[in-house]
Amino acid sequence: MGNRFYQIQALILFTAFSLVPSFQAEETKVDAPSNPIESEVLKMVKIREADIPRFTAKRNRAADPITIDGKLDEPGWKAAQRSSRFVDMITGKPVKFDTHAAVLWDDDFLYVAYWIEEPDVRATLTQRDAPVYTENDVELFIDGGGGYYEFEINALGTLYEALFIWEDAYEKNYAAMEGFGRDQPGVIPFHGVGFNKHPRGKRIGFMRWDFPELRSAVSIDGTLNDSSDVDKGWTVELALPWKSMTILAKADGRPLPPQDGDTWRMDFSRFNQYRSSDDPESNGSKGWAWSYHGAWDSHIPECFVRVTFSSADAIGEEVEEDKESPSISVTRA
Ligand SMILES: [Ca+2]
Ligand SMILES: [Ca+2]
Numbered sequence: 001m002g003n004r005f006y007q008i009q010a011l012i013l014f015t016a017f018s019l020v021p022s023f024q025a026e027e028t029k030v031d032a033p034s035n036p037i038e039s040e041v042l043k044m045v046k047i048r049e050a051d052i053p054r055f056t057a058k059r060n061r062a063a064d065p066i067t068i069d070g071k072l073d074e075p076g077w078k079a080a081q082r083s084s085r086f087v088d089m090i091t092g093k094p095v096k097f098d099t100h101a102a103v104l105w106d107d108d109f110l111y112v113a114y115w116i117e118e119p120d121v122r123a124t125l126t127q128r129d130a131p132v133y134t135e136n137d138v139e140l141f142i143d144g145g146g147g148y149y150e151f152e153i154n155a156l157g158t159l160y161e162a163l164f165i166w167e168d169a170y171e172k173n174y175a176a177m178e179g180f181g182r183d184q185p186g187v188i189p190f191h192g193v194g195f196n197k198h199p200r201g202k203r204i205g206f207m208r209w210d211f212p213e214l215r216s217a218v219s220i221d222g223t224l225n226d227s228s229d230v231d232k233g234w235t236v237e238l239a240l241p242w243k244s245m246t247i248l249a250k251a252d253g254r255p256l257p258p259q260d261g262d263t264w265r266m267d268f269s270r271f272n273q274y275r276s277s278d279d280p281e282s283n284g285s286k287g288w289a290w291s292y293h294g295a296w297d298s299h300i301p302e303c304f305v306r307v308t309f310s311s312a313d314a315i316g317e318e319v320e321e322d323k324e325s326p327s328i329s330v331t332r333a
């Protein structure tokens with residue numbers, strides 16, 4: 001989700017203020033995260049730490065390279081564990097259409113895939129950084145400690161990207177870097193969307209920032225912008241080079257690529273135009289996510305999925321056991 005909310009900022013502010021007393025008055029039992037800010041945020045959005053999904057990302061085997069063409073037919077994707085079905089972003093309740101994601105990695109790239117059930121695949125925006133969140137999109141957020149990356153893509157493969165840096169990390173880590181001045185074009189103050197009381201404070205949005213050497217592709221199983229038929233949906237395939245994540249890793253100096261057992265926070269979501277008025281099953285929210293946020297706001301890293309990187313290869317057991325066969329089918333996880 002992006003800037004569309006500025007238009008209704010007054011309404012959001014009013015709503016946020018009216019909700020504050022209930023946040024304070026109603027004690028929500030949560031597990032005790034080690035980070036006090038995380039604990040406070042989860043309390044505010046009424047999410048238990050145990051409710052945040054955990055995922056193990058396995059390595060994609062070098063013998064089976066991933067081709068970024070939008071088709072998720074590589075052995076790695078077939079072997080990778082898929083996420084649980086996406087739920088309503090605010091309530092965590094089931095939604096009408098099926099969405100799953102998966103993550104793989106190797107020494108050079110982070111790979112992300114989405115399977116999106118969509119009976120009427122539509123997209124019109126073609127310009128880079130166009131507000132694709134106003135159409136049906138899927139989104140990826142990657143938290144780096146001092147800031148986080150936002151990625152969005154529509155069914156035409158049009159990208160919208162931005163980088164957000166927390167004010168508390170900016171002066172020490174980013175202010176002196178070329179291209180990261182506050183007076184750069186496309187730099188905006190950012191205080192969240194529907195959850196604009198984040199205890200960590202404010203962020204700076206670098207809206208013109210693009211992830212260097214990002215590869216992305218979409219594949220549609222159906223017809224685009226033709227409602228006369230029923231489409232199966234679309235798939236998205238991404239490869240994000242670790243070497244381009246030095247900006248994200250700058251504040252906490254995390255290893256790139258990650259080491260076995262490292263856990264990163266990432267968010268996987270989908271925004272669409274299905275409204276409660278014509279579709280009761282959508283629960284009224286147009287945002288669906290792997291990990292729900294308890295608020296109309298993607299920009300809450302404390303709610304992101306915990307993705308732990310494993311050095312184990314994403315392969316089916318039969319491949320290991322039958323090394324003689326050159327073209328054995330891979331067992332799904
Ligand atoms: Ca592929
Ligand atoms: Ca951008």
Ligand SMILES: [Ca+2]
Nearest residue numbers: 223226227231
């Ligand atoms: Ca169609």
